[in-house]
Amino acid sequence: MSTTPRATPDVDLAIVGGGLVGASLAVALSGKGFRVLLIEAAQPPAIAPQWDERCIALNARSQHIVQQLGLWPRVQAEAVAITATHISERGRFGMAQFTAAEAGLEALGHNLPLRHIGQTVWQAAQQAEGVQIRAPAAVTAVTASDQGVELRLADGQTVHARLLAAADGAQSAVRRALNIAAELHDYRQSAIVTAIRVQRPRAGVAYERFTPDGPIAVLPKPGDACSLIWTLPTAAAERAMALADEVFLAEAAACFGGRLGQWTALGRRQCYPLLRTVSTRLSAPSTMFVGNAAHALHPVAAQGFNLGLRDVAALAELLQVCPLAQWADVPARYAAARTQDAERTAGFTHSLVGLFSNRWPGLASARHLGLLGLNLLPGLKREVMWQNLGYGRQA
Ligand SMILES: Cc1cc2nc3c(=O)[nH]c(=O)nc-3n(C[C@H](O)[C@H](O)[C@H](O)COP(=O)(O)OP(=O)(O)OC[C@H]3O[C@@H](n4cnc5c(N)ncnc54)[C@H](O)[C@@H]3O)c2cc1C
Structure with missing residues (x-):
């Protein structure tokens, strides 16, 4: 849908959704000179109950991003280092093991309570310079053109923004309002x-x-x-x-x-x-999709938030390197920058579920050999390990 261009938007960037990913983006833009509005449908601290008993396995790349956000010292005490990953198949001897030592790292990643990282990121977003928060405030309608976006909120108010980052989760209201399809797979x-x-x-x-x-x-x-x-x-x-x-x-x-x-x-x-929900597009006019709004994945390979953090890092960097006058180019540049990683990570996760869920006898032998192969073939093993570390392939 298109909207009437506005010469003076209320904010430079509206972020819809203050979950882990939207709040992380707000933190990443703190003090960068932008006017950012974070809109979250839930009432804090009522957001906290959604930060349930889950733990999040943050990979090495994500740890680096969390460090850049200045949040690592605040979450470190609750983070447990993962120094080895052991993969096996029930009823078979084949197994694969990845160790931090092989990767030349102190840890492959860290496991930390979702509640703790969720509260930490939300508090940091509240303190972020240049970031205003509206919560509870649900976005109910969106119109977008290359000139900007107009958001309608449940209380009837409207907000005009130069750009919109949709971080509103797998059922993204923004995605639906802009008529962007998503590929759904019910596992x-x-x-x-x-x-x-x-x-x-x-x-x-x-x-x-x-x-x-x-x-x-x-x-x-x-x-x-x-x-x-x-x-x-x-x-x-x-x-x-x-x-x-x-x-x-x-x-x-x-x-x-x-x-x-x-x-x-x-x-x-x-x-x-x-459910796997993958948006068919990572961007639309003046709009970028980040985190679960772009790709909600099966948790088998613990990739979801890790992938969302890489969306955040890439978008924050683009917003900083592009002068405001060229922000209309950001959505297309964001999609170009993120497509390969998003497709590879979603494909890797999906094929892992399919391969190991399948009961066909022939396939059972193949995956048995696959696990053995992971240990025996250094090249293959390195590739899988670097994907899990969040780097896609070894730098
Ligand atoms: C069992 C399980 C285990 C997992 N383990 C891992 C793991 O180990 N490692 C990992 O990296 N990932 C893991 N994940 C995935 C990870 O939890 C998600 O990828 C991540 O939480 C997504 O965050 P998000 O901010 O994109 O979306 P969400 O958490 O869905 O946040 C979306 C936010 O948008 C708000 N919102 C929605 N609609 C609107 C609206 N119209 N207006 C305003 N606000 C709105 C919502 O209230 C919500 O706060 C796991 C997932 C599951 C289910």
Whole structure:
């Protein structure tokens, strides 16, 4: 839809959505001389409950971005370094292991509670220089042209902005208002997320075990606990959610195998239906899509927020290098800069789910060989490792 150009926009950049990605973008633009308006539908601190029991595995590249945002010292105390990743398949001997030492790094990434990083980023956005926040305020209509955007809010007010960053999540209202399609894939799986304690924890090791029903992952958490992400077909996940704690713990432990000894304690369970939603476009006139509004992925490879942070870093850099008079070029330049990484990361994640969820006997042997190959073929292993580190390929 087009809008009447306005000579004097109210703000330079409107960010719709103050989740992890939108708030990170606001922080990235702090003190850069722009007038930024962050619009979030939820009422803080009511945003906090969405920052649930999930842990976020931040890869090495994301750690660097969080450092550049000035937030690393504030989240570091709650972050547990991942120094090795162990990948295996239930019922087969093939396994692959990635270590920080092989990558020449101190850590492959860090696991940290979503609640902690969410609160930290939101507080930093509130303190960001040049950033105003409107919350709760839901955007209900958007018109956009090369001259700028007009946003209508639920209270009837309008905002005119030179550019719009849509960070409003997988169901992006901005995307729908601009009639941009998204590719949807229902995995017919749900991820159960909770905390566990185990008899023989291994400091710094993240485990991902593929089963025909879906992957089960155990990652180190602050303290002596671990976070568990257990992916199951939807009906099986519903059944598992209804199990008594001790039965759930026994079934999950049996699915994972004996590597960590007995599982001894269980936290609160939460269940997430798994859908892949990928916008067919990363930009529109005067509009850029970032984070889940651009690509909401299966959590199997822990790529979602990591990819969103790379969107943030790329967009913040473009906004700074382009003079305001040339900001109309930013959306196309942003899409050009982000397409390859977005497609590769979404494709990598999707093919991982497909490969390991498939029960065809021939494919089972192929993935067994694939896991062996990862350990045996240094080139292949390096490529997968650098994708997981967030660098796409080795620099
Ligand atoms: C089980 C699970 C485990 C995961 N683990 C990892 C991991 O280990 N590593 C990783 O990198 N990623 C992980 N992810 C993915 C990660 O959680 C998401 O990619 C990330 O939280 C997306 O953030 P976002 O800000 O883009 O979107 P959201 O968190 O969806 O935020 C969107 C915001 O926009 C607001 N909003 C929506 N509509 C409007 C409107 N009309 N007007 C104003 N505001 C609006 C919403 O209130 C919300 O605050 C995981 C996901 C799941 C489900």
